[in-house]
Amino acid sequence: MKQAVDINGKPYNRVLLISVLLLGSFCTILNQTLLATAFPVLMKDFKISASTVQWLTTGFMLVNGIMIPITAWMMNKFSSKKLYLFAMITFLIGTLQCFLAPSFNLLLIGRLIQTIGVGVSMPLLQTIMLTIFPPEKRGAAMGMTGIVIGLAPALGPTLSGWIIDHYHWRDLFGMIIPIVVIVIVLAFFFMKSVIPLSNPSIDILSVILSTLGFGSLLYGFSSVGNDGWGSKIVISTLILGIILIALFSRRQLKLEHPFLELRVFKEPVFMIAAILSGVTNMAMVGAEMVIPLYIQNIRGESAFHSGLMLLPGALVMGAMMPITGIIFDKYGAKRLAITGMFILTAATAPFAFLTETTPILYIIVLYAIRMFGISMVMMPVTTSGMNALPEKLITHGTAVNNTFRQIASSIGTAILISVLTNVTTSKLPDKTMLKTTPLAYKEGATTATLSGYHAAFLVAIVFGILGLTISLFLKKNPVINKDAGKEEAGQ
Template sequence: MVLVLLIGAFCTVLNQTILSTAFPALMNAFNISTSTVQWLTTGFLMVNGIMIPISAYLSSRFNTKWLFIIAMIIFEIGTVMAWLAPSFGVLFAARLTQAVGVGITMPLMQNIMMLIYPPEKRGAAMGLNGLVIGLAPAIGPTLSGWVIDNYSWRWLFGMIVPITALVIIASFFLVKNVIPNHHPQLDWLSVVLSTAGFGSMLYGFSSVGDKGWTSPLVISTIIIGAILVVILVLRQNKLDEPFLEFKVFESAEYTLATILSSIVMMAMVGVELVIPLYLQIIHGMSAFHSGLTLLFGALLMGIMSPVTGTLFDRYGAKRLAVTGMFILTVGTLPFAFITRDTPTLYIVFLYAVRMFGISMVMMPVTTAGMNSLPINLIAHGTAVNNTLRQVATSVGTAIMISVLTNITNNHKPAHALLSQAPLQYKSKMFDATLMGYHAAFWFAIVFSLLGLVLTFFVTSGNGIHPRIGNADIVNSTNRKEDQES
C-alpha cells in the first residue's frame, strides 16, 4: 500500500515543476506570450493550494481507499487532456484538473503514513514521504529539459499516463481504508472563505514577479485574501465541527514545526528558481543543463530523507534540526559572493550541501509537530501545515524574484551607453545582474539564520502526544475493520 501511495504521489507532485523548462516550446506551439504561459504553473499552484485545506474534510468524510482512487482518476483525466490538448485553453483546463487530484493525494498520503505507523516509527515513514515531496519537484526541471530536447512537450504528460493507470489499478487491491470516517457537517461558507482567501493570496504573490509589489492588483488581492483568511479563522473557532481546525496551533511544538518548515520551503524554492536563472544568464547555459546542475542535490535529498527519518525516531528532532539549519545557512552564504567566473561544479557542490541540510530539517521537524497532535487532529494538522507551506513558497519566490529584479534595474547602466560603448554596457549589465543575485541570496541567508535560531527552541525527543500510543493505533485500526465488516 505504501509503495502504491508513494508512486502515485510522486507522479502528482512531479507536475508542480514539470513545465518549468518547457515554456518556450509551449509558447511556440500555441503562439502565446510569456505572461500567458506562466498561468499553466500559477493556476496549477493556486488550485493545488485551494484543495489542500478541503482535503481535511474529505479525508474525514470519505473512505480512504476510494478517495485516493478518485483523486488519482481526476489526475489521470487531467494528464490525458494535457497530453492530447489541441489548444492552450484545453491545456490550461487540464492543468487545473491535475491540480485538484494533487491537492487531495499529497496531504492524504501524509495522513495515511501518520496513522498506519506507530508514533515511534513515524520518522522513517515520513522520511519516505519527504523523498517524494522533496525529490519529485526537484527533478522536474531536469526531466522536462531532457524531454523537450529529445521529444515533443506532449510526452511530459504522455509518459505519466501509463504509470498513473497502473497506480489506479493497484489501488483497488492494495489500498485500505485506514482513516476513521464520520459525517462532519460541511460549512459551505467556510469552503468559500478558504477558497477565496487562500486563492487570492496565492494569486497576489505569484503575480509579483510580473507586476511588482506596487501593482494595485497585487496589493488588493493579497490584502483581500488575508482578510478572508482571518474571517475564516474566526469562524472556525465558533463552529462545533470546524471545516479547518486551527486549534492545532494550541500545540507549541506543532506551531514551531509549521513555522520552521515554511521557512525552509522559502529558502529552498526561491534558490531553486534563482540558480538556473544565474546559470542561464551569466554562464549562458541551456535550460536543460542549468536544471541538470540541481539534480545531484535533489537526489542527495531524496536519498537522505529516509535516513534522517530513521535518525529522528532514534534521536528526536532537535539535534537534526539545529545541525541541518546550520548546514543550510553555511551552504547558502557563499552564494552571496558568486561572480561571473564561479565554476559550475562549485555551484553544484554548494547546492548539494544546502539540500543535505534541508533533508535534516524538513520532515523530522514536520513529524515532531504532527506527533504532538492527538489522532483526531492529524488530518487538520496536515492540511494547515501544507497550506501554509504553499503560501510560504509563493511568498519566498515572490520576494526573491522582486529583490533580484529591483536591484538589477536600480544598478543597470543607462540605455544610451548601449550605442556609445556596447562592450562597456554589457559588462556593467552583468555587474548589475550579479548584484541582483547577491541581494536575492542574502534574503535566503537571513531566513536560514532565522530558522537556525528557532531550531534551538525545538524540544528534545520525537514530540509524541501523551494521549497517543500503540494502543490508540491498534484500537483505531480495529474500529476501521469493524466499520468495513
Template sequence: MVDTNGKRYSQLWLTITLILGTFCTALTTNMLVTSYPTLMTKFSISSSTVQWLTTGALLVMGIMIPVSAWLLNNFSLRSVYTTALSCFLIGLIISYTAQNFQLILIGRLVQAVGIGITFPTIQTVLLVIYPPEKRGAMMGLGGIVIGLAPALGPTVSGWILDNASWRDLFGMMIPPVVIVLMMSIIFVRPVIPMKKSPIDAWAIAWSTIGFGTLLYGFSSVGQHGWGSSIVIISIIVGLIFIGLFVRREWPQKEPLLNIRLLKIPSFTIASMITALANTAMIGIQVVLPMYLQDVRGLSPLNSGLMILPGALLYGVISLISGRAYDKIGGRRLALMGMFLLTLGTLPFTMLTIHTPYTYIIMEYVVLMSGVALVAMPLTAASSVDLHGLQLSHGTAINSTMRQIMTSMGTAILGSVLTNVTNSGKPATALGIIGLIFACMVKKTQKAGDVQ
C-alpha cells in the same frame, strides 16, 4: 493488520501503492520549471505568464489541502485516493492534447487538485498505520517521495525536452498513473477512522478568495510593482478574507480545518520550520533553471543535470534523518538543517555570469542537504502531541502552510527574477528565520514522546 472494518489488509502493499501514486504526482511538481524557456518561445509568452504553471498549481494545491482533512474524515480512503488520481490523470490528458498555453494551464490546475489531495493523504496514512517509534523512518521514506521526486523533475524534463516534445512531459506520466490507479482500487483500504460532518461552504469560500487574492497580489509585483494599487488592494483583500476564514473556523466544533491545533507550540514551530525550508528550496529551484538556461545558455538537460547531485543526496539524507529523528528527536536535526540551508542559499546572492558550475552544484548540494534534515523529520515531530482525528487536520495544516508560503515565495522570487543575485536573498532570509525557530524546538521531542 486490519482496517477500520476489521478486515485484514497488506500494510506493505498499501504503503507501496501510496508511495508510487504520490511519486507520480510529485514528480510533476517541478518538472515544468526546466521547460519554461521552451514554452515561452513556443507560445510567445513572458516569464511572469509561464510561471503561473507553478504559481497557479501551488495555489490550487493550497486550496485543496485544507479540504483533504474533511475528505479523509468523511469518505473512505480508497474513494479519496482514487478520485485524486483520476483528477491528476484528467489534467495530464488535457495538457498533453493542449493546442495553446491556456489549455496547458487549465490541465495543470486540474492536476493540482489531485496533487493537493495525495500529498497530505500519504503523510496522514503513514502516521496512522505505523507506531510512533517508527514514524521518523516512515516519514523519511515519505520524504523521498514528496521531496526527491520534485527535485528529479527538472532533470527528467530536461532529458525529455532534448529528445522529444514538451507534450511528452505530460504524456509519459499517463501510463504509470493508470497502473497506480488500478493498484489503488485493489490495495487501498479504509485505515483512517471516519467521523462525518457537514462541509462548511463559507469556510471554503473565504479560504479560496483569501489565498487566491493574496497570491495574485504577490504575483503581480513583477508586472506592476509594489506600489501598484492592484498589488496593494489584492494583498489587503486577501488578508481580510483569510481573517474571516480563521474567525469562522476557530470556534467550530467540527471545523473544515481545525486551526486550533496552532495553539500547540510543538506543532506550530515544527510546521513553520518545514514551511520555511520548503519555500527556500522551491524558490531556488524555480530561479536556478532559468539562470542556467537564459543567462548561461545551458540546454534543459544540462541544467537539470546540474541539480541532480543535490536531488539524489536529498533522497539519501531523508532516509538517514528519518531514522535519526526516531533516536535523537527533532531539535538537533532542525538546527543542523537550517544552518546548512542558510549556508547553501547565501552564495546564490553572489552568482554572476562567470560563476563556476562546480560552485553552483556544491551550493545546491548544501541547500538540499539542509532541507532533507528538516522536512520529513519535523513533519513527524509536528505530530507528537496530536492524537486520533487530529492527525489528518494536523497534516492538512502542515501541508497548507508549506504550500501557501511556497506560492508566495515563488511569486516574490519571480518578481525579482531579472536580478538572480537578488532572487537568492529572500531564500537566505528564510533560512535565517528558520534557524531561529529551530532553537525553539523541544530538546526532548522524539517520536516516542506521544502523551
C-alpha cells in the same frame, strides 16, 4: 510489527499499500515542475505570450493551495481508498486532456483538473503514513514520504528538459499515463481505508472563504515577480486574501466542528514545527528559482543543463530523507534541525559572492550541501509537529502544515525574485551608454545582474538564520501526544 488492519478490522499488506501510495503520489507531485523547461516550446506552438503560458504554473499553484484545506474535510468524510482512487482518476483525466489538448485553453483546463488530484493526493499521502505507523516509527515513514515530496519536484526540470530536447512536449504527459493507469488498477486491490472517519458536515461559507482567501493570497504573491510590489493587482489581491483568511480563521475558531481545525496551533510544538517548516521552504524554493536563473542568464547554459546541475542536490536529499527519518525516531528533531539549518545557512553564504567565472562544479557541490541540510530539517520537523497532536487532529494538522508551507513558498519566491529584479534594475547603467559605449554597457549590465543575485542570496541567508533561531526552540526529545499512546517527553 503486528498485522496491520484497516478501519473495519480487516488485515491488509502494509508494504503493498505504501508502494501504491508512493508511486501514485510521485507521479502527481512530479507534475508541479514538469513543465519547467517546456514554456518556450508551448509559446511557439500555441502562439501565446510568456505571461499567458505562466498560468500553467500559477493555476497549478492556486488550485493546489485551495484544495489542501478542503482535503482535510474530505479525509474525515470519505474512506481513504475511495479518496485516493478519486485523486488518481481525476489526475488521469487531467493528464489525458493535457496530452490531447488542441489549444492552450484546453491544456490549461487539463492542468487544473490534474491539480485537483495533486491537491488531494499529497496531504492524503502524509496523513495515511502518520496514521498507519505508531508515533515512534513515524520518522522513518515520513522519511519515505519525503523522498516523494522532495525528490519528485526536483527531478521535474531535468526530466522535462531531456524530453523537450529529444521528443515532443506532449510526451511529458504521455509518459505518465500508463503509470497512473497501473497505479489505479493496483489501488483497487491494495489500497485500504485506514483513516478513521468522523463524517463531518460541510460549512459552505467556510469553503467559500477558504477558496477565495487562499486563492487570492497565493495569486497576489505569484504576481509579484512580473508586476512588482507596487502593482494595484498585487496589493488588492493580497489585502483581499488577508481579510478573507482572517474571516475564515475567526469562523473556524467559533464553529463546534470547524472545516479546518486551526486550534492545532494551540500546541506549541506543532506551531514551532509549522513555522520552521515554512521558513525552510522559503529558503529552499526561493533559491531553487534564483540559482537556475543565474546559471542561464549569467553563464549562458540552457534550461535543461541548469536543471541537470541541480539534480545531484535532489538525489542527495532523496537519499538522505529515509536516513534522517530513522535518526529522528531515535533522537528527535532538535539536533537534526539545528545542524541542518546551520548547514543550509553556511552553504547559502558563498552564493552571495558568485561571479561570472565561479566554477560550475563549485555551484553543484554547494547546492547539494544545501539540500543535505534541508533533508535534516523538512520531514523530521514536520513529523515532530504531527506527533504532538492527538490522532483525531492528524488530518487537520497535515492540511494546516501543507497550506502554511505552500504560502511560505510563495512568499519566499516573491521576496527573492522582487529583490533580484529591483536591485538589478536600480544598478543598471544609463541606456544612453548602449549607443555610445556598448561594451561598457554590457559589462555594467552584467555587474548589475550579479548584484541582484547577491542581494537575493543575502535574503536567503536571512531566511536560514531565522530558521536556525527557531530550531533552538524545538523540544530536545521526541514529543508524542498522550492520545497517540505515549507520555509526553520534556526538554
